[in-house]
Amino acid sequence: MAANANRRSTVKRGSSKDRQAKQNISPMLMQWRFLTVLFSVFLVFFALATRAAYIQVIEPDVLIQQGDNRTIRVRDNPSYRGLITDRHGEQLAVSVPSKAIWADPKVVNAYDSETDTTEPLDERRFQALAKVLGRDVESLYKKVSNPKRRFVYIQRQVTPAMAKYVEELAIPGVYLRNESKRYYPTGEVSAHVIGFTNVDDKGIEGIEKLYNDWLTGTPDKRKIRRDAKGRQVEIIEQQEGEKAGDLTLTIDQRIQALAYREIKEATLYYKAASASVVVVDVHTGEILAIANTPSYNPNNRKTVSNHRLRNRAITDAFEPGSSLKPLAVLAALEYGTAQTDTIIDTSPGWMRLGGSRVEDPRNYGKLSLQEIIKKSSNMGTSKLALSVDKNFLMDIYYNMGLMSDTGTNMVGESNGIFHERSRWSEHELSSLSFGYNISVTTIQLARMYATIANGGVKMPLSIIKSDEQALELPERVISPVNAQAIIEMMESVTQEGGSGIKARVPGYRVAGKTGTSRKAVAGGYGEEYVNIFAGIAPVSDPQIAVVVLINEPGGDLYHSGDTAAPTFSAIMSGTLQMLNVPPDDDSTIANMFVGGPDDVQ
Numbered sequence: 001m002a003a004n005a006n007r008r009s010t011v012k013r014g015s016s017k018d019r020q021a022k023q024n025i026s027p028m029l030m031q032w033r034f035l036t037v038l039f040s041v042f043l044v045f046f047a048l049a050t051r052a053a054y055i056q057v058i059e060p061d062v063l064i065q066q067g068d069n070r071t072i073r074v075r076d077n078p079s080y081r082g083l084i085t086d087r088h089g090e091q092l093a094v095s096v097p098s099k100a101i102w103a104d105p106k107v108v109n110a111y112d113s114e115t116d117t118t119e120p121l122d123e124r125r126f127q128a129l130a131k132v133l134g135r136d137v138e139s140l141y142k143k144v145s146n147p148k149r150r151f152v153y154i155q156r157q158v159t160p161a162m163a164k165y166v167e168e169l170a171i172p173g174v175y176l177r178n179e180s181k182r183y184y185p186t187g188e189v190s191a192h193v194i195g196f197t198n199v200d201d202k203g204i205e206g207i208e209k210l211y212n213d214w215l216t217g218t219p220d221k222r223k224i225r226r227d228a229k230g231r232q233v234e235i236i237e238q239q240e241g242e243k244a245g246d247l248t249l250t251i252d253q254r255i256q257a258l259a260y261r262e263i264k265e266a267t268l269y270y271k272a273a274s275a276s277v278v279v280v281d282v283h284t285g286e287i288l289a290i291a292n293t294p295s296y297n298p299n300n301r302k303t304v305s306n307h308r309l310r311n312r313a314i315t316d317a318f319e320p321g322s323s324l325k326p327l328a329v330l331a332a333l334e335y336g337t338a339q340t341d342t343i344i345d346t347s348p349g350w351m352r353l354g355g356s357r358v359e360d361p362r363n364y365g366k367l368s369l370q371e372i373i374k375k376s377s378n379m380g381t382s383k384l385a386l387s388v389d390k391n392f393l394m395d396i397y398y399n400m401g402l403m404s405d406t407g408t409n410m411v412g413e414s415n416g417i418f419h420e421r422s423r424w425s426e427h428e429l430s431s432l433s434f435g436y437n438i439s440v441t442t443i444q445l446a447r448m449y450a451t452i453a454n455g456g457v458k459m460p461l462s463i464i465k466s467d468e469q470a471l472e473l474p475e476r477v478i479s480p481v482n483a484q485a486i487i488e489m490m491e492s493v494t495q496e497g498g499s500g501i502k503a504r505v506p507g508y509r510v511a512g513k514t515g516t517s518r519k520a521v522a523g524g525y526g527e528e529y530v531n532i533f534a535g536i537a538p539v540s541d542p543q544i545a546v547v548v549l550i551n552e553p554g555g556d557l558y559h560s561g562d563t564a565a566p567t568f569s570a571i572m573s574g575t576l577q578m579l580n581v582p583p584d585d586d587s588t589i590a591n592m593f594v595g596g597p598d599d600v601q
Contacts, residue, residue: 321517407460
């Protein structure tokens, strides 16, 4: 029993040792695991601290930028294009507030990026939208079909009523934004001068294009911070924009409307292909009116043909015919081969130059310089031109501005057509004297007559009213004595027996010249005509120069004395009255009476 007791005691002591050994081992295992977990936690916090330090200390801008991208927005205040007005402040082009309809395809289609699927569109509302816009609903679906796009225009420059209706439709993803639309109060009357802008409010024709930078302003900008609900909470920065500049034209809209009305009536009455008119203040070179037919409505250009957009008065060159004959007389006076009382023998009414024939409608016999212009004698001007040195004659044409721009810098202005040669035949010089072998524009011819009316001082023409000095300075090109002499000679054209008697203006002395030229075709000249009347008034104190062109009259009347001359009379009469130009002295008008024009060029 004692032995058993000893064994039990030994076993108990052994178990106690084992338990003690286990107890000694267990804390070591727990400590290792604890250290492992602690180290892992430390690594995590160290990584987080390192990342936080990296973001906030080393590269803080990235986080700031991401935050700013979510909260900062730049807002533009509306900026409207500058006004264009006439010389009296009459508005010719204004910008009015408008709306644009745009859509966010992602919102419209309810795009789910996780499943890459879209929910069906609200067809009923889209059909209503298509109906009010006058569009096919399928075309609208196509515009918003790509959910990966975030912005697409549905329609620009819609009316306020249409914008309000779209807003009330409340289509998810379809919004309105502010913009401006150009409006032209005078419509087709001043269309070729003013031009127009495109849907982005950028000038693409006329004055709108020429002065696009000046008329375009820079909007005010505000950088703001907004909260999660889109509300403005802070104005960070404000930047003041540049205000758009306004333009004042030299155009007098009263005269412009008169001129357009008269040439439009003439175009219809004489069944002409087109017509142009230019009205110039002879002392300043300011253009008071410039109009063409056919014209167009710049407020609605959906069905406008391209040929209607052309400003024919500055782009289309034509052979001026007899309207250029005063230059041949001027050249002879300036060169000294003729005096105001010189007599030219035009018998037998024709002559042959270099195998070509130059002739008058009949044999006028001996003619004074005044009679040469009055009867529009080809023989008379040819003999005068051939009496002058060729280089001197060319200089007269150049100095009168017939081979250069007029100074307006208008879009599309032509310099005319003139083929300079080192050698000229006598027939070519003869043809030049009565307006062939050279093509000019209506506005160039107007400048020439304005130069004569201004006592021989050539002024650059202008379309913008400005106090700044023009790049081209006034230049004397002919003597004042000869300029006055040629004016008095041209006055006979509107008197008894003259070719332009229908150009007379009651109460005023008028000087001018008709021009009826045949249009060139392949291999020669066709049966179509250009009718011109260019003139100045009043003769006692010249103020206004007017040039009227009737292109291809289609009726029985095809001489300029029957078409362009009466149109000139109506325009000149109205212009003088609107400008309050006093009539000539009664004694100088008493000798004027109505007579029939000769059938001459």
